[in-house]
Amino acid sequence: MRLTWTLVPRDGGTEISQRLTFTGPSAPVARAVVGALLENDARVCFARLAELAGIDPPATALTAVIAGGTGALGRHIAADLTCRGHRVIILTRRRDPGLPFEQREWDGKSVANWVDALRNPGPAAVVNLAGKLVDCRPSERNIAELRRSRVDSTRALVEAAASLVRPIDHWVQASTTAIWSDAGENRCTETTPVPTGLPQMTGVAEPWERAFEGANAAHSTILRTSIVLDPQAPALKRLGQLTKAGLGGRVGPGDQWFSWIHVEDWLAIVRAALGLDPQVTLPDGILVAATDFPVRNRELMAALRRHLRRPPAPPTPTAILKLGAVVLRSDPALGLTGRHATSEVLRRSGFTFRFPTLDEALTDLLPRRH
Structure with missing residues (x-):
């Protein structure tokens, strides 16, 4: 693992960028465990430096x-x-x-x-x-x-x-x-x-x-x-987890709009x-x-599979989504509606x-x- 900070002088201050690089066979595990800890709230860490x-x-x-x-x-x-x-x-x-x-x-x-x-x-x-x-x-x-x-x-x-x-x-x-x-x-x-x-x-x-x-x-x-x-926000985190678990197909009809x-x-x-x-x-x-x-929605899920390097996945039928929402104590309308x-x-x-x-x-x- 390599942690790199880049400092660039700007008017009235300094811009700090953090980059984490993982290589080798253990990279996926290290990225998921150590990387998540170091990446989480990086901006808050920089605010702490100012304090x-x-x-x-x-x-x-x-x-x-x-x-x-x-x-x-x-x-x-x-x-x-x-x-x-x-x-x-x-x-x-x-x-x-x-x-x-x-x-x-x-x-x-x-x-x-x-x-x-x-x-x-x-x-x-x-x-x-x-x-x-x-x-x-x-x-x-x-x-x-x-x-x-x-x-x-x-x-x-x-x-x-x-x-x-x-x-x-x-x-x-x-x-x-x-x-x-x-x-x-x-x-x-x-x-x-x-x-x-x-x-x-x-x-x-x-x-x-x-x-x-x-x-x-x-x-x-x-x-x-x-x-x-x-x-670190719920939406992308949950979508990423589902995609990695092989559940990255379209949700319901798949034509609902996703504004982001x-x-x-x-x-x-x-x-x-x-x-x-x-x-x-x-x-x-x-x-x-x-x-x-x-x-x-179908374009969103396809993009997630592509970026996470996952194969095509079967769609999640509306009935299955509603059942899963009960188990997860969530609202199925969050996935089935759009604008x-x-x-x-x-x-x-x-x-x-x-x-x-x-x-x-x-x-x-x-x-x-x-």
Whole structure:
């Protein structure tokens, strides 16, 4: 195994890249065990280096309060902003001593002393990612909790911001392209009307967005995010495991659309929404975080087999998927529904995707064999 760090001077700092190389007959095992440990949260490790070096953000730096900051995407954006010289404060139900960020405990529904984090003399931002994970059985109780965890946290943040003399400079409010539920062959963009959809999708996302209305923010973005491809996130991890186990065939009919985005492009969109990208100016309002090239489920599974070097696999019938979802305590609709979602706003704003196609994204995200 070889671990290589590359340091490249950039304006105002240094760009650090980490590369892990495994060779020899034991490479697959070493890559799966040791590599996963070293690769996991590499960006958080770099943020920890900044903390150990005693680097304090300048007075002009952004203070970003991140609700839901201990989740997969929250950790990414917290580390990304920290490494870029900004101050990060995470609101969390339970402190994680392993994270190199300031953390304040929050029950996800009340306005408490954490509101002081928003009273910042310099530029301030809120990134609200709080909410129960969607990978659960679609029972009435779970759907109610999915909705409550998002609506209550958003209302509390909106109430806290209302107490401020000065509006929040930038607010990124999470939402999801699943607000369109199973959109079939419809093409969904920022202006597409919201239908009457599944209660665990539209029934959660629509009140979530409504709870954000009237937020005291100078600039605000409702970020309807598609499936974020990240090796440590549930979606790609589970799909990879199924493909490696020989279950990499199409799911159900296979023609359902899969809209997606690479985690690095998602981070770049969030930075632009926070006013941190001088090359891209995004308007306020709804923004779809998805590439211009959605794929169908059969194309997704074929690409995974190709990149993981697995042979053709039989399809997974709808009945089998529903049975497996019961065993795994998951929602079969996550695999059987889809939507063709792209962003007109990003195209008009001149945003450039680093990983525009699925092949480019998987080449970057999945381990390479030598």
